[in-house]
Amino acid sequence: MQLNSNVPSGPLKDKWDKHKFELKRVNPANKRKFEVIVVGTGLAGGSAAATLADLGYKVKNFCIQDSPRRAHSIAAQGGINAAKNYPGDGDSIFNLFYDTIKGGDYRAREANVYRLAQNANNIIDHCVATGVPFAREYGGLHANRSFGGAQVSRTFYARGQTGQQLLLGVYGQLCRQIGLGGVEMFPRRDILDIVIVDGCARGVVCRNLVTGEIESHSAHAVVLATGGYDNVYFLTTSGMHSNVSACWAAYKKGAAFANPCYTQIHPTCITVHGDYQSKLTLMSESLRNDGRIWVPKNKGDKRSPDQIPESERDYYLERKYPSFGNLVPRDVASRNAKLACDEGRGVGNTGLAVYLDFSEAIERDGEDVIRAKYGNLFQMYHKIQDEDPYKVPMKIYPAIHYVMGGTWVDYNLMTSREGLFCLGGANFSDHGANRLGASALMQGLSDGYFVLPYTIGGYLATQSLTNVNTSHQAFKDAEKQLTEKLDKLMNINGKRTVDDMHKELGLIMWDYCGMARNDAGLKTAIQKIQALRAEFWENVSVSGSRKDFNQTLEKGYRLADYLEFGELLARDALMREESCGGHFREESQTEENEAKRDDEKFCHVAAWEYAGEGKDPIRNTEPLVFENVKLTQRSYK
Amino acid sequence: MEEKFINLTLKVWRQKRGEKKGKIETYQAKHISTDASFLEMLDIVNDDLTIAGIEPIAFDHDCREGICGMCGQVVNGYAHGEEKGTTLCQFHMRRFKDGDTIFIEPFRAKAFKVVKDLVVDRSAFDKIIQAGGYITAKAGGAPEANIFPVTYETGELAMNAAECIGCGACVAACPNASAMLFVSAKISHLALLPQGRPEAAKRALAMVRTMDACGFGNCSNERECENSCPKNISITNIARLNREFLAAGVLSTAM
Numbered sequence: 065m066q067l068n069s070n071v072p073s074g075p076l077k078d079k080w081d082k083h084k085f086e087l088k089r090v091n092p093a094n095k096r097k098f099e100v101i102v103v104g105t106g107l108a109g110g111s112a113a114a115t116l117a118d119l120g121y122k123v124k125n126f127c128i129q130d131s132p133r134r135a136h137s138i139a140a141q142g143g144i145n146a147a148k149n150y151p152g153d154g155d156s157i158f159n160l161f162y163d164t165i166k167g168g169d170y171r172a173r174e175a176n177v178y179r180l181a182q183n184a185n186n187i188i189d190h191c192v193a194t195g196v197p198f199a200r201e202y203g204g205l206h207a208n209r210s211f212g213g214a215q216v217s218r219t220f221y222a223r224g225q226t227g228q229q230l231l232l233g234v235y236g237q238l239c240r241q242i243g244l245g246g247v248e249m250f251p252r253r254d255i256l257d258i259v260i261v262d263g264c265a266r267g268v269v270c271r272n273l274v275t276g277e278i279e280s281h282s283a284h285a286v287v288l289a290t291g292g293y294d295n296v297y298f299l300t301t302s303g304m305h306s307n308v309s310a311c312w313a314a315y316k317k318g319a320a321f322a323n324p325c326y327t328q329i330h331p332t333c334i335t336v337h338g339d340y341q342s343k344l345t346l347m348s349e350s351l352r353n354d355g356r357i358w359v360p361k362n363k364g365d366k367r368s369p370d371q372i373p374e375s376e377r378d379y380y381l382e383r384k385y386p387s388f389g390n391l392v393p394r395d396v397a398s399r400n401a402k403l404a405c406d407e408g409r410g411v412g413n414t415g416l417a418v419y420l421d422f423s424e425a426i427e428r429d430g431e432d433v434i435r436a437k438y439g440n441l442f443q444m445y446h447k448i449q450d451e452d453p454y455k456v457p458m459k460i461y462p463a464i465h466y467v468m469g470g471t472w473v474d475y476n477l478m479t480s481r482e483g484l485f486c487l488g489g490a491n492f493s494d495h496g497a498n499r500l501g502a503s504a505l506m507q508g509l510s511d512g513y514f515v516l517p518y519t520i521g522g523y524l525a526t527q528s529l530t531n532v533n534t535s536h537q538a539f540k541d542a543e544k545q546l547t548e549k550l551d552k553l554m555n556i557n558g559k560r561t562v563d564d565m566h567k568e569l570g571l572i573m574w575d576y577c578g579m580a581r582n583d584a585g586l587k588t589a590i591q592k593i594q595a596l597r598a599e600f601w602e603n604v605s606v607s608g609s610r611k612d613f614n615q616t617l618e619k620g621y622r623l624a625d626y627l628e629f630g631e632l633l634a635r636d637a638l639m640r641e642e643s644c645g646g647h648f649r650e651e652s653q654t655e656e657n658e659a660k661r662d663d664e665k666f667c668h669v670a671a672w673e674y675a676g677e678g679k680d681p682i683r684n685t686e687p688l689v690f691e692n693v694k695l696t697q698r699s700y701k
Numbered sequence: 702m703e704e705k706f707i708n709l710t711l712k713v714w715r716q717k718r719g720e721k722k723g724k725i726e727t728y729q730a731k732h733i734s735t736d737a738s739f740l741e742m743l744d745i746v747n748d749d750l751t752i753a754g755i756e757p758i759a760f761d762h763d764c765r766e767g768i769c770g771m772c773g774q775v776v777n778g779y780a781h782g783e784e785k786g787t788t789l790c791q792f793h794m795r796r797f798k799d800g801d802t803i804f805i806e807p808f809r810a811k812a813f814k815v816v817k818d819l820v821v822d823r824s825a826f827d828k829i830i831q832a833g834g835y836i837t838a839k840a841g842g843a844p845e846a847n848i849f850p851v852t853y854e855t856g857e858l859a860m861n862a863a864e865c866i867g868c869g870a871c872v873a874a875c876p877n878a879s880a881m882l883f884v885s886a887k888i889s890h891l892a893l894l895p896q897g898r899p900e901a902a903k904r905a906l907a908m909v910r911t912m913d914a915c916g917f918g919n920c921s922n923e924r925e926c927e928n929s930c931p932k933n934i935s936i937t938n939i940a941r942l943n944r945e946f947l948a949a950g951v952l953s954t955a956m
């Protein structure tokens with residue numbers, strides 16, 4: 065497979081403008097002749113669908129939930145970055161670009177990240193124009209706060225629910241277009257195959273989750289904005305319906321999958337309790353602005369936190385990283401929490417927790433100020449843990465929260481399959497091996513509002529696409545294949561539930577492919593996943609009917625894909641014999657236990673190509689070239 | 702509170718897809734941790750039902766952290782359960798005692814048809830937003846973000862309204878199945894902000910008209926909506942909706 069990033073030539077800061085000028089355009093009257101399928105209604109998919117329709121394209125938009133307003137972008141808490149420099153602390157577009165490249169441990173494309181930083185300010189302007197109520201100062205202008213991996217305050221926020229407010233802004237724009245007839249909305253659909261005609265993506269096959277019917281939809285281009293694959297770990301902060309199925313179907317149809325081993329473990333999640341637990345809950349990184357992370361200095365200290373004097377506490381992030389303190393990037397904070405617990409200094413019943421303590425901030429600023437900034441997060445913690453975080457320090461532990469890997473795309477956000485685009489969390493493009501806080505929202509909106517609407521025009525204007533509708537044989541074949549797969553799943557009638565097997569997969573992934581990975585463990589993981597996959601197709605139990613509203617069947621086919629995808633993730637981690645960002649190979653660390661990159665061998669994107677059923681996938685590489693930043697060992701000391 | 706394990710009897714509304722009538726079925730929920738959420742309790746019961754060859758109970762859910770608005774059931778007569786300011790996914794089993802019986806029903810309203818078991822169709826809410834619950838703005842032409850100053854207090858009021866998660870509890874709790882709290886939250890959010898003013902009158906008229914057409918009832922100041930709202934949206938928003946609607950009707954030619 066030939067991977068061409070299509071990054072324009074010229075100076076970094078001029079690339080995007082030059083590219084926009086050079087892209088061919090579709091004239092306004094011709095846009096209505098093109099149909100575009102957009103899968104997903106999160107920040108990326110929703111904004112793309114709304115903007116394409118506003119430009120005049122005919123858009124068909126799909127989502128899993130009952131309403132486009134419920135996509136999982138809604139759960140993002142802390143904020144969205146931009147380089148407005150409102151606080152006057154010396155921020156700039158180049159600074160935002162530099163922090164994002166460095167935060168990603170030099171494993172992202174310079175040109176993509178620079179474009180993201182350029183678009184960030186437009187995003188804030190547009191969101192405000194669409195009614196997003198970002199926090200304000202008393203003078204009426206916008207307020208900013210700090211996030212990990214940055215030494216400026218550049219994060220815009222709406223209490224602890226910035227993702228909700230941004231998504232509802234996008235949802236408003238989308239609803240306007242649905243009302244005007246520019247977008248035809250298909251809620252409660254699972255996209256289970258991508259249809260290729262003459263080498264180009266021309267449609268999708270989906271399951272109607274209410275009736276169980278298999279439906280085909282055709283278009284001139286297909287856009288996937290289906291979010292991340294983190295639920296391969298079962299216990300994550302993702303929504304229960306988040307899945308890899310559409311991207312996995314795309315992979316099997318020629319869209320390479322890049323860097324699946326780049327997973328993000330978020331340092332501040334509410335701790336795991338029982339085996340019945342269905343998901344984990346994040347406590348926003350913004351809490352690290354005011355909360356201090358600590359463990360007891362001595363192993364096995366079981367005293368309650370208020371009984372441990374200041375001199376016997378170890379504020380380990382402040383001690384080890386004095387210049388960034390509690391605001392080091394997520395991968396660094398997570399590994400240090402694990403290290404403290406591995407040393408036997410963890411707290412709580414399980415010993416798998418560290419304290420996030422607000423007592424100093426409450427004493428300094430008063431409880432009301434803390435409540436105004438983080439009230440909903442404190443309330444959420446209180447409900448789940450049944451402990452009042454205004455009085456007792458929060459107990460937190462790292463958990464899977466985001467994935468940087470995803471479908472490979474070029475500078476135009478087109479995958480290695482012609483006519484198939486991928487946006488937002490579902491693609492691999494902007495965060496390298498580690499994403500900084502408040503950057504996911506920025507990327508989703510950049511891709512959907514400000515990149516795809518230009519680049520898809522460049523594609524459509526240069527194609528001579530024949531007319532294709534759903535009576536084409538390619539659709540009939542895909543429908544038949546899908547129906548057979550679902551029938552097979554319904555007829556296993558085994559003894560184990562889908563959730564039970566998904567939990568087992570999640571444990572394999574977490575134990576061998578989680579916060580720390582090594583050669584032997586990854587090989588074990590691959591064997592265990594293969595064995596579990598074989599058992600799944602003989603021993604899973606899916607009740608009900610295929611032609612009905614059937615949530616067990618939904619979970620079943622999503623898990624079937626995860627059982628294949630999990631192996632690719634482990635393979636990618638095995639082959640990348642270096643540590644970078646969220647991917648920590650125990651064999652590759654500095655004397656101080658920091659991630660140690662191997663730029664000679666691994667300064668590239670690994671893009672996996674499907675080679676057919678039962679065959680080993682092919683690992684292609686796209687070299688990463690750095691012309692504007694110098695590759696250094698990341699230091700937050 | 703210490704974790705305990707309790708046994709419960711569930712009386713659950715079961716209704717096949719496409720059928721007009723359903724009925725209450727009785728199931729046992731065994732060995733439930735008091736630290737489990739209400740939906741995790743249903744997961745356990747569903748796994749037991751699957752193994753016993755009974756089709757699991759269908760219910761909507763997604764984020765399980767109280768923000769997506771997808772979950773919602775009437776538990777012992779309360780939308781989202783008895784705890785104030787809480788979605789069902791954040792309602793925990795520590796609220797129950799060993800041996801309790803729990804009645805579980807879907808959100809009921811003329812405008813919310815039952816899809817299956819506890820799942821209802823809330824697409825009427827989307828239709829109301831499509832009618833005008835937005836600000837018209839093209840991606841590219843927005844002015845600089847700080848050009849519209851908003852006082853801190855106004856920003857807070859707008860945000861209080863904007864927090865609505867569109868779950869439908871207000872409709873389920875209202876004896877008239879009115880959607881006034883939902884509609885007023887969006888109208889208030891946008892009407893309070895300077896960027897929302899140009900379309901305020903048109904928005905109020907279009908959204909109220911669509912709300913009526915979807916079959917929601919009228920408001921008679923029962924305040925059940927406010928009491929059941931998991932995000933504590935205030936009924937003062939309904940007063941603001943009424944003012945916006947009246948002003949729009951009197952002053953506008955957009956009737």
